[in-house]
Amino acid sequence: xxxxxxxxxxxxxxxxxxxxxxxxxxxxxxxxxxxxxxxxxxxxxxxxxxxxxxxxxxxxxxxxxxxxxxxxxxxxxxxxxxxxxxxxxxxxxxxxxxxxxxxxxxxxxxxxxxxxxxxxxxxxxxxxxxxxxxxxxxxxxxxxxxxxxxxxxxxxxxxxxxxxxxxxxxxxxxxxxxxxxxxxxxxxxxxxxxxxxxxxxxxxxxxxxxxxxxxxxxxxxxxxxxxxxxxxxxxxxxxxxxxxxxxxxxxxxxxxxxxxxxxxxxxxxxxxxxxxxxxxxxxxxxxxxxxxxxxxxxxxxxxxxxxxxxxxxxxxxxxxxxxxxxxxxxxxxxxxxxxxxxxxxxxxxxxxxxxxxxxxxxxxxxxxxxxxxxxxxxxxxxxxxxxxxxxxxxxxxxxxxxxxxxxxxxxxxxxxxxxx
Amino acid sequence: xxxxxxxxxxxxxxxxxxxxxxxxxxxxxxxxxxxxxxxxxxxxxxxxxxxxxxxxxxxxxxxxxxxxxxxxxxxxxxxxxxxxxxxxxxxxxxxxxxxxxxxxxxxxxxxxxxxxxxxxxxxxxxxxxxxxxxxxxxxxxxxxxxxxxxxxxxxxxxxxxxxxxxxxxxxxxxxxxxxxxxxxxxxxxxxxxxxxxxxxxxxxxxxxxxxxxxxxxxxxxxxxxxxxxxxxxxxxxxxxxxxxxxxxxxxxxxxxxxxxxxxxxxxxxxxxxxxxxxxxxxxxxxxxxxxxxxxxxxxxxxxxxxxxxxxxxxxxxxxxxxxxxxxxxxxxxxxxxxxxxxxxxxxxxxxxxxxxxxxxxxxxxxxxxxxxxxxxxxxxxxxxxxxxxxxxxxxxxxxxxxxxxxxxxxxxxxxxxxxx
Numbered sequence: 001x002x003x004x005x006x007x008x009x010x011x012x013x014x015x016x017x018x019x020x021x022x023x024x025x026x027x028x029x030x031x032x033x034x035x036x037x038x039x040x041x042x043x044x045x046x047x048x049x050x051x052x053x054x055x056x057x058x059x060x061x062x063x064x065x066x067x068x069x070x071x072x073x074x075x076x077x078x079x080x081x082x083x084x085x086x087x088x089x090x091x092x093x094x095x096x097x098x099x100x101x102x103x104x105x106x107x108x109x110x111x112x113x114x115x116x117x118x119x120x121x122x123x124x125x126x127x128x129x130x131x132x133x134x135x136x137x138x139x140x141x142x143x144x145x146x147x148x149x150x151x152x153x154x155x156x157x158x159x160x161x162x163x164x165x166x167x168x169x170x171x172x173x174x175x176x177x178x179x180x181x182x183x184x185x186x187x188x189x190x191x192x193x194x195x196x197x198x199x200x201x202x203x204x205x206x207x208x209x210x211x212x213x214x215x216x217x218x219x220x221x222x223x224x225x226x227x228x229x230x231x232x233x234x235x236x237x238x239x240x241x242x243x244x245x246x247x248x249x250x251x252x253x254x255x256x257x258x259x260x261x262x263x264x265x266x267x268x269x270x271x272x273x274x275x276x277x278x279x280x281x282x283x284x285x286x287x288x289x290x291x292x293x294x295x296x297x298x299x300x301x302x303x304x305x306x307x308x309x310x311x312x313x314x315x316x317x318x319x320x321x322x323x324x325x326x327x328x329x330x331x332x333x334x335x336x337x338x339x340x341x342x343x344x345x346x347x348x349x350x351x352x353x354x355x356x357x358x359x360x361x362x363x364x365x366x367x368x369x370x371x372x373x374x375x376x377x378x379x380x381x382x383x384x385x386x387x388x389x390x391x392x393x394x395x396x397x398x399x400x401x402x403x404x405x406x407x408x409x410x411x412x413x414x415x416x417x418x419x420x
Numbered sequence: 421x422x423x424x425x426x427x428x429x430x431x432x433x434x435x436x437x438x439x440x441x442x443x444x445x446x447x448x449x450x451x452x453x454x455x456x457x458x459x460x461x462x463x464x465x466x467x468x469x470x471x472x473x474x475x476x477x478x479x480x481x482x483x484x485x486x487x488x489x490x491x492x493x494x495x496x497x498x499x500x501x502x503x504x505x506x507x508x509x510x511x512x513x514x515x516x517x518x519x520x521x522x523x524x525x526x527x528x529x530x531x532x533x534x535x536x537x538x539x540x541x542x543x544x545x546x547x548x549x550x551x552x553x554x555x556x557x558x559x560x561x562x563x564x565x566x567x568x569x570x571x572x573x574x575x576x577x578x579x580x581x582x583x584x585x586x587x588x589x590x591x592x593x594x595x596x597x598x599x600x601x602x603x604x605x606x607x608x609x610x611x612x613x614x615x616x617x618x619x620x621x622x623x624x625x626x627x628x629x630x631x632x633x634x635x636x637x638x639x640x641x642x643x644x645x646x647x648x649x650x651x652x653x654x655x656x657x658x659x660x661x662x663x664x665x666x667x668x669x670x671x672x673x674x675x676x677x678x679x680x681x682x683x684x685x686x687x688x689x690x691x692x693x694x695x696x697x698x699x700x701x702x703x704x705x706x707x708x709x710x711x712x713x714x715x716x717x718x719x720x721x722x723x724x725x726x727x728x729x730x731x732x733x734x735x736x737x738x739x740x741x742x743x744x745x746x747x748x749x750x751x752x753x754x755x756x757x758x759x760x761x762x763x764x765x766x767x768x769x770x771x772x773x774x775x776x777x778x779x780x781x782x783x784x785x786x787x788x789x790x791x792x793x794x795x796x797x798x799x800x801x802x803x804x805x806x807x808x809x810x811x812x813x814x815x816x817x818x819x820x821x822x823x824x825x826x827x828x829x830x831x832x833x834x835x836x837x838x839x840x
Contacts, residue, residue, distance in 0.1 A: 132709030288726030289552035306708030
């Protein structure tokens with residue numbers, strides 16, 4: 001369905017009426033100028049009390065999907081299988097779709113791209129990545145693949161809140177997590193966030209729009225923050241760093257793309273250092289614009305509703321993602337052929353396969369925590385997981401993901417194993 | 421002319437081949453995927469040597485404007501009268517136009533909006549404001565008027581470079597300016613920048629897309645940085661601030677819009693504090709997204725070319741500014757009915773009309789410089805210019821432009837003149 005001119009009203013079928021859905025409802029009700037009306041809301045539990053007229057609600061998904069009057073489906077459910085059904089059905093029925101679902105997009109993007117092409121209907125999902133920060137649209141519009149050096153982001157507010165509290169209040173991971181849950185910045189079941197899955201899902205989406213790479217989240221090197229120790233924060237601070245969970249996609253000097261979500265020491269050289277608490281931030285380096293930085297709230301009802309609104313507004317002029325970078329022949333493949341400059345933090349040497357290092361530069365043992373710094377090949381991390389088990393954690397040094405790939409690799413080859 | 425589908429080639433007539441024009445030429449030549457070709461370049465001086473085939477160039481503007489094959493005019497001249505002629509003629513001839521000209525847009529926006537509507541042709545000018553930072557498009561797309569609290573930006577790289585050097589290297593204004601000129605961050609004739617005109621022009625443009633206000637730059641309260649003294653930097657630092665030239669547009673609690681470009685003490689509460697040297701930064705507060713921040717290079721060949729490129733790319737899907745906030749009946753008028761919390765810095769009391777203060781809180785005299793802090797009504801600044809003459813300067817306190825308007829005003833009414 002084509003929603004051509006500015007005069008056309010968007011008639012919305014909304015799935016989900018949680019924090020984001022209710023915020024969206026409230027905003028649309030108060031700003032008639034948006035010319036968008038929610039006709040029906042599909043919910044799971046009919047008996048909950050809600051801040052909207054009862055007649056608006058139904059538990060019958062088909063009442064929305066089969067209503068020819070509804071030209072836009074807004075999908076805000078929390079279940080990615082349900083979301084997949086809603087989105088793919090709506091696209092097939094020629095309805096435009098806006099969603100905030102990260103995992104459903106990360107999981108099914110190739111299928112959704114095909115459906116959009118086949119049925120000529122747009123699917124927009126700005127809210128799925130960093131909520132209020134318009135990063136997907138900017139990557140889609142502003143950076144040609146050839147010119148984009150890297151995208152580095154703090155894309156998960158829960159883990160950033162926890163890391164900020166660990167650094168500033170010297171809390172343990174567990175205490176900081178509990179505080180984040182109490183403050184509403186972490187879910188009751190925080191595992192998707194703290195294990196890095198949510199950030200990796202977002203990176204999967206960013207990779208498509210940044211580099212035309214279609215990849216499964218499971219193919220990425222990623223980890224979370226569960227094994228970071230308060231001694232690591234201290235160690236970072238002594239070196240002038242803070243630890244952040246950073247999602248990174250970048251171009252190696254030979255043009256191949258590397259992508260990973262790993263804890264990272266962030267220093268003054270990066271604007272990510274100033275991204276604190278529940279905020280998100282994305283730093284983009286390109287040959288034209290040089291370094292750019294986007295900052296804002298990456299979660300929550302209104303910030304997410306704000307991104308959904310902007311997608312609704314874009315539908316008015318028939319905006320759709322062009323996936324330009326995907327259309328140029330072969331999709332971009334990711335490489336694991338690079339060296340990382342890392343710090344491994346651990347309690348017991350039993351759990352550390354230090355022979356996998358190409359080079360070890362520093363070995364610091366203090367109280368009950370040890371830190372080994374050195375160079376390791378990314379493929380070693382792909383083929384094993386000792387580095388994210390048994391209380392062992394890995395933290396990247398900043399030079400590893402800035403400009404030092406080649407140099408690092410060369411040095412490592414020369415010195416390989418010489419210091420181990 | 422409508423440039424409908426992705427396959428259509430953009431055939432460009434380019435005016436101007438300075439740093440930005442040459443950068444654009446280079447990028448287009450190296451990225452065929454953009455599917456945009458420069459057919460002809462109109463220049464002023466035929467005899468200069470240029471890094472492109474001679475056959476590309478002409479000094480005859482009509483050769484471009486009358487070429488039916490050319491569907492896009494890119495306007496990068498430095499003369500705003502010439503630019504006005506090119507843009508208005510091209511729009512009348514049904515050609516899409518992309519420009520980087522700030523002053524031509526600030527001066528003629530109402531006319532250009534009418535021409536776009538009359539001839540159904542788009543005019544895009546993302547490069548005219550903060551170059552590589554996509555602030556116009558984001559204001560246009562992401563924030564409904566009702567929901568946007570404020571836009572605060574460092575939008576001029578020259579003055580920001582000078583202020584950074586004054587603060588960090590304790591240089592005088594004159595020395596910092598000379599250094600900026602040597603480093604290529606200030607023009608040989610820097611007056612438009614250092615007098616605040618350039619920033620005010622950008623604010624004029626932002627006001628249209630942020631609030632649907634059409635105003636002349638001359639109607640804004642603005643000043644530059646020429647009279648800032650090294651003692652002011654010191655005074656700022658003692659209070660934990662840095663001085664920045666900030667362009668601000670914000671909504672008062674009663675819904676009216678205030679806008680001004682003034683030097684401001686910026687503290688830890690604002691991300692603008694970290695915007696250094698030639699960089700630009702824009703902070704946006706809205707009820708939905710809360711606080712967002714955009715950061716990047718605001719001038720220079722490639723950053724500006726990057727914004728021009730993104731406009732070219734947007735033309736492919738027939739993107740045009742909708743000026744939504746203007747279309748809702750009455751255009752928004754600006755108000756000067758508010759109080760400012762300011763510091764006046766001066767050498768001689770002769771030049772200071774301190775009786776215009778509603779309240780004076782602090783009076784510090786040190787060496788050869790005095791600082792009076794207090795509250796003054798904006799209308800006093802509009803109706804006089806003692807505060808920006810004779811080595812006197814005015815610096816806003818941050819609370820004045822954050823949330824304190826009403827409170828400040830009330831206090832001032834209560835205490836009016838009581839301390840003077």
